[in-house]
Amino acid sequence: MTDAAPLEVVGLSKSFGSVKALRDVDLTVRRGEVHGLVGQNGSGKSTLVKVLAGYHAPDRGSVIKVEGKDLGAQPKLRHMREAGIAIVHQDFGLVLNKSVAENIAVGSFVPARWSRRVNWRREEQVAADLLSRLESHIDPRAMIEDLSPADRSIVAIARALRNQRPGSGVIVLDESTRALPKDALEDFYRTLRGVVAAGGSALMISHNLEEIMQVTDRVTVLRDGAKSGPTMTTRDSSEAEIALLMLGKIVTQDVHTRxxxxxxxxxxxxxxxxxxxxxxxxxxxxxxxxxxxxxxxxxxxxxxxxxxxxxxxxxxxxxxxxxxxxxxxxxxxxxxxxxLALLPEHRIDHGLAMTLTVAENITLPRVRRRGSPWHIGRRWQRRETDAVLDGLDVRPRRADIPVGQLSGGNQQKVMLGKWLEGQxxxxxxxxxxxxxxxxxxxxxxxxxxxxxxxxxxxxxxxxxxxxxxxxxxxxxxxxxxxxxxxxxxxxxxxxxxxxxxxxxxxxxx
Ligand SMILES: Nc1ncnc2c1ncn2[C@@H]1O[C@H](COP(=O)(O)OP(=O)(O)OP(=O)(O)O)[C@@H](O)[C@H]1O
Ligand SMILES: [Mg+2]
Missing domain, CATH: 3.40.50.300 (P-loop containing nucleotide triphosphate hydrolases)
Known part of the structure; x- marks a missing residue:
């Protein structure tokens, strides 16, 4: 066993055109720790995860090391997975019309073998074993679309564990716990503690600062793509201190708006x-x-x-x-x-048209009332959109980009904004x-x-x-x-x- 860290990133940067989503970030995940990663919507958390997933290539000069080994300039999905980095994405990335076992199996085959030669009885057994490690009784043959959000998140976590050698690797959780009700959360934390007690590690992104305080050993704060202060030991910190590093202002957790x-x-x-x-x-x-x-x-x-x-x-x-x-x-x-208007839970399934612009998404509900789309006045659309972008502080404050390019939290604001100006x-x-x-x-x-x-x-x-x-x-x-x-x-x-x-x-x- 080496004493090199399971994951170390040094000077990590990532640009999208002129947007610097990450700037020179250093972060080390130690063996056996849950490392919290927090920051305001759009601060670069998911971008960091996508770099670790091999989905985005980082900018030149960035270094990613796993167990002390430099993965080179452009690690690919397969390299990261082989190195033991397993990702649970913000929207889980599950295929809705496939079974639990099929979803858990995806990613452990190369595509050519994704065929009849897969031994489904064995895959179902593997899925059942992983799920029981998470103390869940989900049927491996159930369809994802029939599962509750809580069960879906458990399947996503089981899938991440599948690629993990016990006692090594890093599970990266991008807001994976947000759909879990309180009782399922307690089970989930216990499972996570089991994984790290056995020598695994976790990098956990959450907007729930209470959860960050409760679950993590150390915490790193991102602000506008850069680290806001050094990594802190969680128990020497506080929710208020973390929020201040994130936002640069004090927030009252206790809102009253009746x-x-x-x-x-x-x-x-x-x-x-x-x-x-x-x-x-x-x-x-x-x-x-x-x-x-x-x-x-x-x-x-x-x-x-x-x-x-x-x-x-x-x-x-x-x-x-x-x-x-x-x-x-x-x-x-x-x-x-x-x-009767609905703001659904799942942005991707029902709530937003990812390829349409921010302005189009915001004005869509009222276009129907005003008649056919070609009658939309540009000025009217502009006014409605500006009101929403300002009211909810959507970042970047751009009406003309596809909603899919916004961070998760900013997409949520746009979805809510669709109904803000209506009646x-x-x-x-x-x-x-x-x-x-x-x-x-x-x-x-x-x-x-x-x-x-x-x-x-x-x-x-x-x-x-x-x-x-x-x-x-x-x-x-x-x-x-x-x-x-x-x-x-x-x-x-x-x-x-x-x-x-x-x-x-x-x-x-
Ligand atoms: N594919 C892309 N093209 C252009 N800009 C992008 C793309 N993906 C992300 N961005 C931008 O990079 C910045 C960081 O986004 P990211 O998704 O990493 O934020 P986040 O910290 O995960 O936020 P949230 O808490 O809302 O999920 C944002 O300004 C976002 O708009
Ligand atoms: Mg995100």
Whole structure:
């Protein structure tokens, strides 16, 4: 065993044309440590990961060493993988219409062997073993598209482990934990500790500073592509210190933005059923922000899609202004026409057109209302886009580039921005602050309050108690497909108690 570090980058730079995404970054991941990498949206974290993945070639003069060995000027995906660097990307990179075992197997074959000669029974066994190491019972034959976000992230992590020799290598996690509910997170941290206790290492990117404090041994902060201060020992640091290094300003983690609801008639949802929901009844008032949460499998995260026609309900109606829409027959077009708007969880699947520009994405929802696309006034488009770019501090502040070139958090801001300037009857948001840094989180929560302040009824579906507590007038908690708790202006702990309370009682009893 050598005492060289599992991963060392020296003077790493990466430019995209005139954009310097990384500038002269030094970073060492030690054996047996979880190393945190944090920074504002667009600060270069994913770019660093993509260089480590062999996806982007770094600029000249950058050095990447694995176990002391210099990988040369342009390491390729295969070189990085053979060296033991395994990446879990921000959006997992799973193939939705393939099975768990197939997804876990991808990457361990050369393409020519990706054929009938693969022994699928063996692959299923390999997948089952990896999943059980993560204490998960996901069926290796299940399709990814049928899995919850939490299960998908576990599959992605199992796939990374597949390429790992136990006791070596570095698992790189790019916001891989953000979709995990609290209980799954605890299991995941335990697994990660097992991996590093056995001599493996991890490089973990997260916008959740509480998680960074809890899980990492050391932490490196990026700001505008460069290191902001030296790498720190986590326990000698604090959330406030890290946030200051990231943003250059103090942020209040404790945002409070509730607004008063309007006296107009409430929107009534009756008997809403889907795969997990069983006859949910609820009302939302114009101007109210209603939170929705629960454990995995309780149906809370199905509600945004059933309620907006994005997924067909098996039964249920929504009544707006005396008009009743049957959600078991109405498709998305009808729901949009009735003023039901959705901010989905997955940007890539439903939320954004990656090859269209920022301006086109922001103005898309209202183009339909204004008539055919060729009637869009350039000036109108410009004004709408500028308002969103300024309001949410999208970086770079460019309307004309494809959304796909923005960092993950900035894409999230654009997706939210699509609805900021509009006036839907009901806006349903699923995990609205995912992927954004602590500064942008505050901006987004304030923006949600502002939308409600204009008289829009808002539903926020989230597993983040702090987000719900900050912005919701009322929070509904689901268990087994039904609403079991209604909390008025709750504190984060009240929400945690209501979501997990049932389970704790069972364990204690
Ligand atoms: N393919 C690309 N072409 C041009 N610019 C790019 C490309 N990929 C990234 N960038 C730019 O590089 C910068 C760093 O982006 P990166 O995705 O690394 O940020 P990040 O720290 O991961 O942010 P987030 O927290 O939002 O995910 C951003 O300004 C981004 O717009
Ligand atoms: Mg990123």
């Amino acid at each position: 607004v008063n609801e309007s006296p107009r008639a409430p929107i009534q949802v009756r008997g809403l059923s889907g795969r997990l929901l069983t006859g949910a009844d609820l009302t939302v008032r114009p101007g109210e922000v209603l939170g929705v949460s629960g454990v995995a499998g309780s149906g809370w995260d199905e509600l945004p899609y059933l309620l907006t026609g994005a997924r067909r309900a098996s039964s249920g109606t929504v009544e707006i202004d005396g008009r009743v829409i049957d959600l078991s027959t109405a498709g998305p077009a009808r729901c949009i026409a009735a003023g 839907p009857e009901l806006l349903v948001l699923h995990e609205p602050t995912q992927a954004v840094d602590v500064g942008a989180r505050e901006d987004i929560l304030k923006a949600i309050a502002a939308i409600a302040g204009r008289g829009v009824a808002v539903v926020v579906a989230s597993i983040q108690p702090a987000d719900l507590a900050a912005v919701c007038n009322r929070v509904l908690i689901f268990h087994s497909g039904r609403v079991t708790h209604e909390l008025f202006a709750p504190a984060p702990d009240d929400i945690v108690d209501a979501v997990y309370g049932g389970h704790l009682e069972l364990q204690e009893g």
